[in-house]
Amino acid sequence: MKLSEFPVFFPDATRGLIKSLDTSDIESTKTQGLLVNTYHLYKDLGIKFIKEKGGIKKFMNWKGFVISDSGGFQVGSLIKMNPTKGHVSNNGVLFKPEGEKQVMLTPEKSIEFQMELGSDMVVVLDDFTDPKATHEEAKISVERTINWARRSKHEFEKICSQKQLAVDHRPLIIGVVQGGYYQDLRKYCIENLLKIGFDGLGYGGWPINDNNTFDYESAKTIADNTPKNYLLYGLGVGKPTQIIKLFKMGYSIFDCVLPTRDARHGRACITNTKTLDLTKGKMKDDDNPISTACDCLTCTRYTRSYINHLFKLKDFTAGRLVTIHNLRFYSMLIEKLRA
Ligand SMILES: [Zn+2]
Known part of the structure; x- marks a missing residue:
C-alpha cells in the first residue's frame, strides 16, 4: 500500500x-x-x-x-x-x-x-x-x-x-x-x-x-x-x-498531538470549534453520547455520564474512550475534506 x-x-x-x-x-x-x-x-x-x-x-x-x-x-x-x-x-x-x-x-x-x-x-x-x-x-x-x-x-x-x-x-x-x-x-x-x-x-x-x-x-x-x-x-x-x-x-x-492530548484531559471534539469537557460536574447526569453524529465505539456504547464517572475515578479507560472518539472526529473531518 x-x-x-x-x-x-x-x-x-x-x-x-x-x-x-x-x-x-x-x-x-x-x-x-x-x-x-x-x-x-x-x-x-x-x-x-x-x-x-x-x-x-x-x-x-x-x-x-x-x-x-x-x-x-x-x-x-x-x-x-x-x-x-x-x-x-x-x-x-x-x-x-x-x-x-x-x-x-x-x-x-x-x-x-x-x-x-x-x-x-x-x-x-x-x-x-x-x-x-x-x-x-x-x-x-x-x-x-x-x-x-x-x-x-x-x-x-x-x-x-x-x-x-x-x-x-x-x-x-x-x-x-x-x-x-x-x-x-x-x-x-x-x-x-x-x-x-x-x-x-x-x-x-x-x-x-x-x-x-x-x-x-x-x-x-x-x-x-x-x-x-x-x-x-x-x-x-x-x-x-x-x-x-x-x-x-x-x-x-x-x-x-491535540486530539489525543485533549482527550486525556477530558476534552472531546464536538464541532470544529468546540470541545466538551467531560470532567465537569454538569456531565454527571447527561445520558447522551459525546456526539450523536459519531459512529465510534465510545459514542455507540457509552454516555457522557458514564465517562464523567470514569474521569472522577481517574481510570485509564476514561482517556482511552475519549481518545477513540477524538481520533474518529478527525478521521471524519478528513473524509469530509476529501469529499
Ligand atoms: Zn465518537
Whole structure:
C-alpha cells in the first residue's frame, strides 16, 4: 500500500504508541496513519534494534501509514528554548537529555534511521528558526536548513540505491521551510529547497504569532511559492479550523498531538470549534453520547455520564474512550475534506 490519497491526518504516536490505545483501537477510528518521532525513537531504541525488528510498523503491528518527523522540532522545542539541553552546529544536533546519554543527530543519521523505521514519508532534519530571532539569526537557520536538506537528500538517494528501491517503492521525502515570520527568508528557503528537489515541503518552525494567533501569512507564502505538483505539509497543525484553512490553501498533510492530548484531559471534539469537557460536574447526569453524529465505539456504547464517572475515578479507560472518539472526529473531518 502506497500513500497516494490526500488529505491525510496523522495523530502523534511519538514513541510508537498513542497513550491508552493499541493499534486495533486506532484502526477502529479509521485513522490512516501515525506520526512517530525520530529523535525519541532513535534515543530509546536505536538503529540496530529497529532494523532487527523489521521497522516500526512490524514492531507495533500497525497496518496503516507511518510518517516520521526529522527531530528538527525538538531542536527548537528542547534546545533553543533551553541551551543546557543540547547544542546545534553545522554538523548536526547534540541532544543532552537529563540523566540519559547524549544523542548526536545529523541530517544523514536522521534519514538513515527513518529509512530503517520503514516510514512512508520521511522528513529532512531542519534548523528551527527561533520565533524571537532577528533577520540575521533567522537567515543563519535558513542557510543551515538548506545545507542539511541537501545532505539529507544525498543520503536518501544513497540509501535508496543501496536498498535498490524502485521509484514507486521509495518513501516520499519532505523538505522543511524555515525563516520564521520573515517572508523573504521563507521564499529564499523554498527556492533553494526546490533546487534540491523533494516530493513535498513542510511548513516548519513555530506557527503561532506574538499575539497568540496562527501565522497564516507564512503558510500562504509557502503555498503560493511552491509548485502545484508538490505536497504541502502543515507540521504540527492542528485545530480543525486551522486544518480546513490550510487545506483550502493547498496543504494536504497534517499531524497534531491535540486530539489525543485533549482527550486525556477530558476534552472531546464536538464541532470544529468546540470541545466538551467531560470532567465537569454538569456531565454527571447527561445520558447522551459525546456526539450523536459519531459512529465510534465510545459514542455507540457509552454516555457522557458514564465517562464523567470514569474521569472522577481517574481510570485509564476514561482517556482511552475519549481518545477513540477524538481520533474518529478527525478521521471524519478528513473524509469530509476529501469529499
Ligand atoms: Zn465518537
